[in-house]
Amino acid sequence: MPKITFIEHSGAEHVVDADVGLSVMEAAVRNSVPGIDADCGGACACATCHVYVDAAWIEKTGKPEAMEESMLDFAHEPKENSRLSCQINMTADLDGLIVRLPEFQG
Amino acid sequence: MTERVVIIGAGQAGAQAAASLRVEKFDGAITMIGAETEPPYQRPPLSKAYLQGALEKSRLYLKPVEFYEKHSIDLRLGVRASAIDRAAKTVTLEGGEALSYDKLLIATGAPPRKLKAPGAELAGIHYLRSIADSDALGPVLKSGERIVIVGAGYIGLEVAAVARKAGLPVTVLEAMERPLQRVAGPEVSAFYADLHRSAGVDLRIGAMVAGFEGEGRVRAAVLKDGETIPCGAVLVGVGAAPETGLAEAAGLKVENGVWVDDHARTEDPAIWAAGDVTNHPSALYGRRMRLESVPNAIEQGKAAAVNMAGGDMVYDTVPWFWSDQYDVKLQTAGISEGADARVVRGAPGERKLAVWYLKEGRLLAVDTMNDPPSFLIGKKLIAAKSTPDPKILADSAADLKSLLS
Ligand SMILES: Cc1cc2nc3c(=O)[nH]c(=O)nc-3n(C[C@H](O)[C@H](O)[C@H](O)COP(=O)(O)OP(=O)(O)OC[C@H]3O[C@@H](n4cnc5c(N)ncnc54)[C@H](O)[C@@H]3O)c2cc1C
Ligand code: FES
Numbered sequence: 403m404p405k406i407t408f409i410e411h412s413g414a415e416h417v418v419d420a421d422v423g424l425s426v427m428e429a430a431v432r433n434s435v436p437g438i439d440a441d442c443g444g445a446c447a448c449a450t451c452h453v454y455v456d457a458a459w460i461e462k463t464g465k466p467e468a469m470e471e472s473m474l475d476f477a478h479e480p481k482e483n484s485r486l487s488c489q490i491n492m493t494a495d496l497d498g499l500i501v502r503l504p505e506f507q508g
Numbered sequence: 509m510t511e512r513v514v515i516i517g518a519g520q521a522g523a524q525a526a527a528s529l530r531v532e533k534f535d536g537a538i539t540m541i542g543a544e545t546e547p548p549y550q551r552p553p554l555s556k557a558y559l560q561g562a563l564e565k566s567r568l569y570l571k572p573v574e575f576y577e578k579h580s581i582d583l584r585l586g587v588r589a590s591a592i593d594r595a596a597k598t599v600t601l602e603g604g605e606a607l608s609y610d611k612l613l614i615a616t617g618a619p620p621r622k623l624k625a626p627g628a629e630l631a632g633i634h635y636l637r638s639i640a641d642s643d644a645l646g647p648v649l650k651s652g653e654r655i656v657i658v659g660a661g662y663i664g665l666e667v668a669a670v671a672r673k674a675g676l677p678v679t680v681l682e683a684m685e686r687p688l689q690r691v692a693g694p695e696v697s698a699f700y701a702d703l704h705r706s707a708g709v710d711l712r713i714g715a716m717v718a719g720f721e722g723e724g725r726v727r728a729a730v731l732k733d734g735e736t737i738p739c740g741a742v743l744v745g746v747g748a749a750p751e752t753g754l755a756e757a758a759g760l761k762v763e764n765g766v767w768v769d770d771h772a773r774t775e776d777p778a779i780w781a782a783g784d785v786t787n788h789p790s791a792l793y794g795r796r797m798r799l800e801s802v803p804n805a806i807e808q809g810k811a812a813a814v815n816m817a818g819g820d821m822v823y824d825t826v827p828w829f830w831s832d833q834y835d836v837k838l839q840t841a842g843i844s845e846g847a848d849a850r851v852v853r854g855a856p857g858e859r860k861l862a863v864w865y866l867k868e869g870r871l872l873a874v875d876t877m878n879d880p881p882s883f884l885i886g887k888k889l890i891a892a893k894s895t896p897d898p899k900i901l902a903d904s905a906a907d908l909k910s911l912l913s
Pocket of ligand 1: 516543544553587588618754802
């Protein structure tokens, strides 16, 4: 099963298994990774599943769509590599993905 | 002795409270009683992606099933609580078993209001609250036969959108003058009326249902003006009523929901309540309200848990909600009731619009269609009780961020 490493703002790391087909957000929630609230359950409506994608993975995770991009603009400290983790779907290609969490959501 | 928490209702609020109790390091016993056989799950996709067949059932679950065991949460599914004895501090389950509690949370939600009309008991007349309801409605979408939807609220309109996408002829019957009348302003109603009509929905306003016809199974809806609309199935979405029976029988104050304070506590210091079932104060709006939304269930469930664990957390957030219909995402923040002015941002006819609701200059609420910036900024402005310049709100070219400083 592909793995994802979540790195909290404090530096604490969580390596979790992620089923292909699930979103990165769902992998975090299923494994109780703190710092991903995901209030809307993946509807791209809340912007509380914000992550920073590690530079090495940006190409493989792809670009946000327009709706996601305009939500990210108003997340806490958006950066070039910001994504809403509910909008990244796990594929075998993403095995080893590294994402970092913002200090807080919203 | 270990402290015992009992949670009645294994839905969005109950599950949040159980998880938050453990986050708060509550190390007593937690028992959660759920009338449904499914572990706690999210309901929004039941009228959207799940109904469409685009989401597997396991992706509805709020936590994997192992979560509850791992965190010593005793999840009792498929069983109803039938009584609360406040003097003995017990909850009785149907079947007779009694569970003792030190602290109790009522999170029983708000099931759909039933339609009272001749023929309303016929097979083929659906309501939508649970996975089982959505599973029953799914096959209807493959029938090719007309579906009549009673009520142009969020659930009715979402199902209309899914049914149109599945190629079904759809008639929506709304008794009031416009869709979403109870929750949104006329501009929003017009936007959705237009959206659905251009997708081919036969949307009738001021349409009163007199009853239904059919032999065992519904074959037609009959209107008060005598018109008969042949159909293969009916979905009723005419609102929800809080499940307050247990609280009321136990002598707790109930008035459009279980009466709680800003700490989600009832008048009984050992009993809390959270989610759709509560009537709670809002300092932001200076009045009481009952909300039916996921964010309300999450935040109030969290507050109840923190306070049950001995903390001190006030529940007073900006209410918000979303709805997906066709390619339009609605996001709404705040409560527009009592507004004395509305400001529209975006051109009518465009599939992007924001409607701002103000009272004496103060921003009460905003409804946004495909306009996340207005939603996210609106939410912050509402929380800050701001009086934003209506000219900037109305001007699509103006930068809303300037309002935040
Ligand atoms: C089809 C649909 C679409 C929705 N879409 C959205 C949306 O897009 N956005 C949004 O924010 N909100 C949406 N909502 C609303 C949202 O799902 C609810 O506000 C939320 O689920 C409320 O959580 P709750 O815990 O209060 O109640 P629920 O999640 O309903 O949980 C209550 C549970 O308690 C159980 N119960 C009741 N009585 C007893 C008893 N005596 N003993 C044991 N168990 C009992 C019930 O069976 C139920 O499982 C939608 C709701 C529906 C039905
Ligand atoms: S979970 Fe809400 S936007 Fe991703």
